[in-house]
Amino acid sequence: AQSVAQPEDQVNVAEGNPLTVKCTYSVSGNPYLFWYVQYPNRGLQFLLKYITGDNLVKGSYGFEAEFNKSQTSFHLKKPSALVSDSALYFCAVRDMSSSASKIIFGSGTRLSIRP
Amino acid sequence: DTEVTQTPKHLVMGMTNKKSLKCEQHMGHRAMYWYKQKAKKPPELMFVYSYEKLSINESVPSRFSPECPNSSLLNLHLHALQPEDSALYLCASSPAGTSGSLGETQYFGPGTRLLVL
Numbered sequence: 001a002q003s004v005a006q007p008e009d010q011v012n013v014a015e016g017n018p019l020t021v022k023c024t025y026s027v028s029g030n031p032y033l034f035w036y037v038q039y040p041n042r043g044l045q046f047l048l049k050y051i052t053g054d055n056l057v058k059g060s061y062g063f064e065a066e067f068n069k070s071q072t073s074f075h076l077k078k079p080s081a082l083v084s085d086s087a088l089y090f091c092a093v094r095d096m097s098s099s100a101s102k103i104i105f106g107s108g109t110r111l112s113i114r115p
Numbered sequence: 116d117t118e119v120t121q122t123p124k125h126l127v128m129g130m131t132n133k134k135s136l137k138c139e140q141h142m143g144h145r146a147m148y149w150y151k152q153k154a155k156k157p158p159e160l161m162f163v164y165s166y167e168k169l170s171i172n173e174s175v176p177s178r179f180s181p182e183c184p185n186s187s188l189l190n191l192h193l194h195a196l197q198p199e200d201s202a203l204y205l206c207a208s209s210p211a212g213t214s215g216s217l218g219e220t221q222y223f224g225p226g227t228r229l230l231v232l
Contacts, residue, residue, distance in 0.1 A: 032218045043119075043205055043223040044158065051218035090157055094217055099144055100170040101212040101219055105157035 002027045002094045004074075006106035013081045013113050017101070021109045023091030030092035033074045034103060035065055039087045050074060074092045083092040118142075119224035121206050127230045130196060135205045136212060136227045137191040138206030146212020147189040148221060150205040158205055164189060165212035203228050 003026045013019045025031050032051055036044040048059025055067045076089060089104040097113045120203065128134050145210045146165045150158035163171035164183040178200075182194040189206055207221040 001124060026153050034220070036223075039226070043225040044207075044223060046220050048219060049218060065169065088155070094199075096217075098171070099213075100163045100165055101216045101221070102171065103221065108155070108157055110155075 002041045002093050002095050002097065004104060004106040005035075006089075006091055006093045006109045008106075008109050010110045010112065013060060013111070015083055015113050016080055017115050019078050019081040019085070019111065019113070021089050023074045023076065023106060025072050025074060025085055025091075025093050027096065029096055031074075032096075033065075033067065034092040034094075035059065035063070035074075035076050036092065036105075037061075037087050038090065038108075044090065047076070065099055083113045083115055085106075086111055086113045118192040119206055119208055121224040121227050122224070123203075125174070125225055125228050126232075127232065128193065128196065129232055130161040130198075132196075133194045135193065135231075136204055136206075138191075138211055138224055139187055140222070140224075141187055141209040142208060142229075143186075143223075144210050144212075146184055146206035146209045146216075147183060148209075149189070149191050150207065151200075152203045152226070154203075157219070162191075163212060166196055170212065194227075196229075198231050201229055201231045 034049045045110040050067045058064045092103045095102040149161040152158040161175045162181045182190040203226045205226045206224040209219045209221045
């Protein structure tokens with residue numbers, strides 16, 4: 001069965017420092033991985049995805065993610081955090097067993113950037 | 116334009132009421148989704164429509180009734196809800212929603228925050 005795990009409920013970073021939000025996956029076959037962000041009282045916004053190709057994927061708002069097949073990880077990164085990056089982040093994986101385009105979300109990581 | 120719109124933004128209803136949530140997209144997408152999200156939790160898939168046909172029902176209680184009148188519009192009819200149904204209801208769309216659409220992105224609306232009294 002496909003799954004993703006986000007081992008950290010919360011990540012705290014000072015503004016200007018690099019940030020990493022961790023995600024590991026478990027799939028049979030090639031993974032299709034996504035990152036979404038949710039600001040308070042809002043819907044989910046798509047940040048980036050990995051399908052195939054370069055292991056470093058660049059996305060919206062200066063975020064990037066590194067796909068690591070040997071470690072089955074897809075960590076989200078940003079070189080310099082902004083206070084406005086504070087939000088809830090979800091990693092997700094395509095459910096390959098589904099007949100429809102279904103994705104499975106991780107439990108979420110709350111990112112808090114202090115000024 | 117990657118916008119999915121949802122109305123209303125907020126809804127308060129009693130347990131005997133009937134109400135509907137509406138979702139609309141004009142991206143030409145042929146798959147639309149309903150999710151339920153509790154506070155600080157990931158979204159939970161409820162229904163998937165692909166080419167206006169219901170393709171997934173995640174064992175959702177019958178007090179939730181989805182409808183897809185056309186490829187741009189998705190409704191969720193609510194009847195006799197329980198207080199535990201209070202949540203943020205999110206709509207999403209994607210280009211095709213089929214088993215071959217492996218890497219397609221789902222685009223989410225802002226949600227309807229539902230409170231059942």
